[in-house]
Amino acid sequence: MRLSIQGISCSGDAGSPHLPELGELQGDGLLAGTAFLASPNCDERPAGTVVRLLVVHAISLPPETFGGSGVEQLFTNRLDPAAHLYYADIHQLRVSAHFFIRRDGTLIQFVPTHLRAWHAGVSNWRGYARCNDFSLGIELEGSDHQAFTAAQYLRLAALIQRLAQHYPVEDVVGHSDIAPGRKTDPGPFFEWPHLRGLLGCS
DSSP, rough: EEEETTTEEESSSSSSOOOOOOOOOOOTSSSSTSEEOSOOEEOOTTTOOOOOOOEEEOOOOTTTTTSHHHHHHHTHHHHHHHSOOOGGGGTOOOOOOOOEEOOOOOEEEOOTTTTESOOSSOOTTTEEEEGGGGEEEEEOOOOSSSSOOOHHHHHHHHHHHHHHHHOOOOEEHHHOOOSSTTTOOTTHHHHHHHHHHHHHHH
């Protein structure tokens, strides 16, 4: 199993022996043992499309606030515009991701992996546009202004390993890599070298 992290080759199976255990990816596109909160913001991938890319994002709702239910509410179209001033401008967005990793490493799935989540928007990877068509989106609870937690890196590395066992994943990138100038996440505090080390990059 080979993949790359921002174009740097990794074995994908020779990383840290201390990665958390994850269930198997089932035929219905759900990860066994992982909480599933279905998002309506998804649809079928184009016929014949293969998952080749993993996209790492960061999100916090309200901004810079962790531990609440805002992200789950946004991805399931239940965000109350009166609950926070920031929500008034975003509650009508129809977005999602396949997975969300909280600060403590808790993993939540919103969209089965065989479906297209609405996470990347206008994007381009190696000359291919519409990255939602052939990617899986992984959101981390975080922001451009704070470091991510050790538990998040471990869970993310384990999730990447599991997904790469089932799909011909070629690369793991940040949202900013496929939408430069439009998006900045996962931001300057995301430690790509640390993730590479956990995944056994050469």
